[in-house]
Amino acid sequence: MTITRVVFTALLLPAFSLAACTSVDSHKLAAPSAVHSAPPHEGSCSASNLGVTAVTAGATPDLLDRQSREISERKIRWVRLTIEWPIVNQEFGTFDWTSTDNLVNSFHDRGTEILGVATWAPTWAVPPQNQLVKHPAPADPARFAEFVSIATKRYQNRIRTWEIWNEPNIGIAFGPGVNVNLYAAMLIRSYAAIKAIDPNIVVVSGATAPTVDNGYDLSPASFFEQLYREGAGHSFDAIAMHPYSDHGFLSRYFGEGSSANAIAQVRMTMVRNGDAKKKIWFTEFGATTGGPRALSEPDQAAFLVDGINYLKALPFCGGIFVFDYRDVETGSPVADFNYGLVRSDFTPKESLAAVLGTL
Template sequence: MTLWRIARAGIIAVVVLATVLGCAPEPTASTDTVIPSGLGISGGHSWLQLSAEELDRQMGLVAATGATWVRIDIDWSVIEPVRGKQDWSATDRAVQAARAHDLSVLAILTYAPAWAGPHGGVGGSKAAPQPVLFGRFVGDAVEHYKDQIAHWEIWNEPNVTAFFAPRPDVATYAHLLRQAAQAVRARQPHGQVLVGGLAPADDNGQDISPTSFVEALYQLGADADFDAIAVHPYSYPELPDSQSWYNAFGNLMRIRRIMDSHHDTAMQLWPTEFGAPTGTGARAVSEDVQARIIDQGLGLVTAIHDVGPVFVYSLVDAGPDSNDLEQNFGMLRRDYTEKPAVTVLRTHAEVLRAGR
């Protein structure tokens, strides 16, 4: 496998992104390499299910790759399944393990217990909660972790039905965002509020494309309530520079342009999930192609100005079923042996670890 030469990443990425999007990159890219502010691993919900010993092992492996960030679920449905009875032990274990290895934490404030929803629990934990109740939980989370966490991502993939039931609605999400921002700023004035990572999607009457979602947030005036925007630029099974219609890596540049057009040129854009599943499932890739996708994606982000930490999903394969995509995003196999993607991550880590 041939790795991209990181020193040339800025120039190459500008050309590639212009080709992918079919238009000139100005003013959102430069021929100078722009160093993002960190490299991270998005571990998924599985981190909440591990023992303290296993978490210590995995966070040590994250640090060994050269990554300096982790993305951890602060899952309301796990913490407070019964109203008024909060148990922070699962998230405490994960956050404490990360901090013990000097890893910065991006917290995803997400999902909801049945009692907090307006639809009687329909849609499960992915159902949009009542905004005021969500704001109260955000306030509790910030109070609990304000000495350990300063970056708060509000929900996960709120633009798709699978994660925002019964269906995505920008106005509803903007209300959640307002309540969350008020809760963060009242308790942690330096805290940073991120729009929840936007999934690859089309405007199909159910899901909302990331670009349409961001434009609608600006139209609603919600930009007063966020400090950065997160996006999930998955491209698999194609490489990030592919011109295939389902390659979502180009959403990074499209959203960057929207932000710039609204004069948010200094606001950061955070890629909080990207990667590719190996195995035998539909749209899975080989381990070598997984490494190439991660290699090329990490090279491309260096061409976009004001990019926050970029998070690769994920660390360890989540299960033994090679036919299940969700179980095979790891850069480590179930037995902790390395796939080629780990070498890629280490190669890019030095240039990407500028910020914390």
């Protein structure tokens, strides 16, 4: 999902504010016809492979402290954090790690494993004609890889798993339109940079959003097939996907355009290209309780348990991250602001206990 991390840095808020958050139509949910979840199965994902995102953790020091503390106390092993190039390196040649250090340290110091997502590009690193585009791709893959290298060195002992970009298969997250050749160059260079620092750090491809080929976006299977053709197959240790399900329960719909179908197609692409031993990490999965595609809170809980159990049962599951730990603004008409396991005042939804029950 292309929601931007909220940062407690006044100078950055105009460019990276909640007003800039966007909704990806392909994530919309139909209300499930029933609330019975799929039965749990034995798969390759265990409690140690389950995590959450924490979009609002960096908004204020109090929010960061509370979210990092609660996630740790609730025995959620992993958190997915965006390490945003524009926040750290807003001006060419100038780096300010303050807010990102605070974010990383708050979770790391409480023993939570971090999946770091190196993503987005500062205005100075974007082609002039694309500077007004939402989440534009960088002009030079080498510049992006340089940032990844600097971040990897800085957090070498705190972030041991990196995801390279967020949803590069859709134009709204890799503007002005998907460019697999450019992304492949970014991935290849970033992988080499990370492994040169520490070959034991895990590198995950940028997670794909659920969509179909439409001339602007690429389906997950098409995206990864082209990525292999670009020679990037040796530049990730695992593939990542965001299996949002717009047809209802993930376990119940396998039609064209569904995430279950996309997972199967991506897996076949991996096997066909000699990557049967690699895993798929599901680095965002969730359901909203607000906005035009809202589920009731009980239905959200059942939806999440069904999806987690379905993904856990896959023998190639590498990890599952629920989007999101906390609502941005409970009751907002913006669907993306209501994905939390807890409300914006930190009172738990039914989904919190339900998800913790899958650990």
